Amino acid sequence: MSKEEKKQRQQHKEKIKQEKAFAKAESKQEKAAAKAESKQEKQAVKEQSRQQKAASKELEKQEKQQRKAEDNKRRHTDIKWDRLDNTAHLFPVIAGEAMSNVYRIAVTLKEEVQPEYLQQALDIVLPKFPGFNLRLRQGIFWYYFEENGKSAPRVQEERHFPCRFIRQNKNHSYLFRVTYYKCRINLEVFHVLTDGMGGINFLKELTYQYLRLVHPELREKLGDKLSSDTSMNREDSFLKNYKHSYAKGYKTKKAYLIKGEKLRTDEFGVIHGFVKIPALKGVCHKYGVSINEYLVAAFAYSVYREYLHGMPDKRPIRVAVPVNLRPYFNSITTKNFFTVVSAEFEPVEDSYTFEEVLKITTESLHQQINKEHLEELFSYNVSNEKLLVARAVPLFLKNIAMRYVYTSAALANTSTVTNIGNVKVEEDYQPYIKMFYAFLAMSKGQNIKGTICSYQDTLAFTFSSVLKDTSLQRGFFRKLSEDGLNVEIESNGVYYE
Numbered sequence: 001m002s003k004e005e006k007k008q009r010q011q012h013k014e015k016i017k018q019e020k021a022f023a024k025a026e027s028k029q030e031k032a033a034a035k036a037e038s039k040q041e042k043q044a045v046k047e048q049s050r051q052q053k054a055a056s057k058e059l060e061k062q063e064k065q066q067r068k069a070e071d072n073k074r075r076h077t078d079i080k081w082d083r084l085d086n087t088a089h090l091f092p093v094i095a096g097e098a099m100s101n102v103y104r105i106a107v108t109l110k111e112e113v114q115p116e117y118l119q120q121a122l123d124i125v126l127p128k129f130p131g132f133n134l135r136l137r138q139g140i141f142w143y144y145f146e147e148n149g150k151s152a153p154r155v156q157e158e159r160h161f162p163c164r165f166i167r168q169n170k171n172h173s174y175l176f177r178v179t180y181y182k183c184r185i186n187l188e189v190f191h192v193l194t195d196g197m198g199g200i201n202f203l204k205e206l207t208y209q210y211l212r213l214v215h216p217e218l219r220e221k222l223g224d225k226l227s228s229d230t231s232m233n234r235e236d237s238f239l240k241n242y243k244h245s246y247a248k249g250y251k252t253k254k255a256y257l258i259k260g261e262k263l264r265t266d267e268f269g270v271i272h273g274f275v276k277i278p279a280l281k282g283v284c285h286k287y288g289v290s291i292n293e294y295l296v297a298a299f300a301y302s303v304y305r306e307y308l309h310g311m312p313d314k315r316p317i318r319v320a321v322p323v324n325l326r327p328y329f330n331s332i333t334t335k336n337f338f339t340v341v342s343a344e345f346e347p348v349e350d351s352y353t354f355e356e357v358l359k360i361t362t363e364s365l366h367q368q369i370n371k372e373h374l375e376e377l378f379s380y381n382v383s384n385e386k387l388l389v390a391r392a393v394p395l396f397l398k399n400i401a402m403r404y405v406y407t408s409a410a411l412a413n414t415s416t417v418t419n420i421g422n423v424k425v426e427e428d429y430q431p432y433i434k435m436f437y438a439f440l441a442m443s444k445g446q447n448i449k450g451t452i453c454s455y456q457d458t459l460a461f462t463f464s465s466v467l468k469d470t471s472l473q474r475g476f477f478r479k480l481s482e483d484g485l486n487v488e489i490e491s492n493g494v495y496y497e
Contacts, residue, residue: 082134082145084192086238086382087336091192092136092143093399094406094444100165101191105199105420105438105453106184107207110431113180114214119155121210122178125202126152128226131194131234131334132202135173141395143192148173155179158186161268161494163441163464166190178206183434185210191336196420196438197324198334204425205230211432222428237331242382243375255318255414257445258307260469269465269494272437273477273487277457283483287355289362292452295461296321296343296365296417297358299450302475303414304347304357316346320413321365324421325378328371339377341368342413354479410444419452430456439464448472 095101126133134145150172158181166175166188175190187203194201205226212219263269277291284294300317304310308317325337343361345352367373385391423436437460439451448465463473477487 080130080147082234083236084143084145085236085335085337086378086385087338088192089143089385090402090406091190093402095165095190097165099443100163100441102163102166102188103191103196103199103438103440104162104186104188105196105203105436106186107203107436108434109183109185110434112183113185115155115157115180117213118178118180118185118210120213121206122152122155125206125209129202130232131198132176134175134193135168136175136192138395141391141393143395153177157181161266162186162270163188163268194334195336195338196418197326200420200423201230201334207433208426208429211429215432218428227426231332231334233332233334235331235333236335237325237329237333237337238378238382241329241375242379244379244383252408252412254315254411256303256308256313256315257411257414258303258448258467258472260447260467262447262466263468263494267466267494269467270439270492271463271470271473272490273461273480274490275459275480275485275487277454277459279485280459283485287358289358291459292419293362293365294358295452297354297361298476298479299415299417300343300345300361301354301357302472302479304345304352306471306475308347310351311347312349313347316344318413319343319361320416322416322418323369323374325374328374339374341365407444410446413446415446415449416440417450417452422454435460437462442466
């Protein structure tokens with residue numbers, strides 16, 4: 001190979017080397033440019049995301065400020081408040097975990113409850129009920145109600161024992177709860193809001209709304225308004241109807257109290273007995289008494305037989321019987337409007353028959369359940385409330401006095417038997433509803449209570465109890481069976497050996 005050829009070959013190699021170096025440099029520049037561009041894009045995306053987050057945060061802040069401003073405006077301008085009725089003043093004073101002052105009214109449907117529709121029904125109905133859309137406030141001299149306005153409490157499947165204390169701070173500040181279990185809708189109400197009649201009022205409308213959501217054909221036929229016979233009246237009928245300066249009409253002598261080993265902490269026993277009303281009316285007709293008088297007497301007689309074993313006792317068996325005052329004073333209020341009388345039986349001798357106990361307790365009720373005496377009972381309480389001296393006393397001192405008065409009155413009764421009455425529903429909803437029933441929480445000295453509630457041709461007598469012993473319940477239903485009544489028993493399964 002000549003020198004010239006070698007030189008050309010070397011130049012060619014140099015040229016190839018230069019081209020490779022140039023290509024490598026160009027590739028490196030392209031990668032650097034691409035990397036820079038990618039970095040810029042990432043930074044741009046990051047900056048855009050940051051700006052979006054900042055805008056979203058600012059919007060959320062503005063919305064929060066707007067809601068706060070609206071809440072403040074509502075609080076200072078549109079918010080409504082209301083006084084507690086005469087009976088309601090007591091409940092916040094004595095209520096707590098051990099004595100919740102919560103009652104339950106429940107409806108059993110003929111189909112399983114669909115919780116999402118039940119929640120929708122509650123969301124729709126609650127704003128229409130000013131008597132339930134409330135929270136409790138504490139003033140210097142009295143408790144008072146304030147319009148709540150928060151979203152409705154959450155409907156939940158029942159997982160706990162009934163009639164637990166309602167903690168407002170865990171319940172959107174509301175004084176009631178709604179739960180469900182299979183085919184049953186439960187309404188539990190803190191008694192400060194209303195009595196059983198007001199509770200039935202709300203539960204019926206909640207059930208109607210639920211059924212209209214589940215069955216659109218009902219909605220198309222009936223519309224979506226509250227029933228025309230549903231009262232929204234919130235007058236304080238105690239204040240409207242009381243008379244001045246009556247003497248105290250309540251018994252204060254201590255009664256026989258039912259005691260025994262209690263169920264485990266937080267357990268709550270419920271036993272229902274269902275009887276047909278036509279057969280029950282036949283038994284009551286034979287005895288010449290009303291259904292209420294017969295059942296109250298059977299309760300007192302069962303205490304006498306199962307706990308006193310037919311022996312005398314210095315203390316009377318006294319059954320507190322709440323009386324709905326609305327029929328006596330032409331009231332349709334949805335606030336509390338009831339007073340309490342007592343069916344009293346003093347076992348001064350041995351071996352009273354049921355007929356004798358029935359006669360004694362019925363006469364006791366007849367003497368008390370008349371308009372004049374009922375007026376005396378609640379007028380005494382209202383007169384005390386209206387005393388100027390009492391009104392000027394700070395709330396914490398009132399609370400001490402009310403607790404003392406309540407304890408004296410509570411220990412003067414063996415138990416309570418209350419009658420919710422016959423629940424009537426509109427004809428179009430009847431095919432979907434099986435039964436209503438109700439029961440009460442325990443109170444001081446009263447470890448077992450009875451509640452009467454009926455629907456169509458069936459009556460439910462429900463025992464609520466915190467005692468392991470069920471001899472009173474057995475004795476009561478045994479007495480009904482001895483009188484020829486067929487009793488179907490249901491329990492919440494608490495009782496065990």
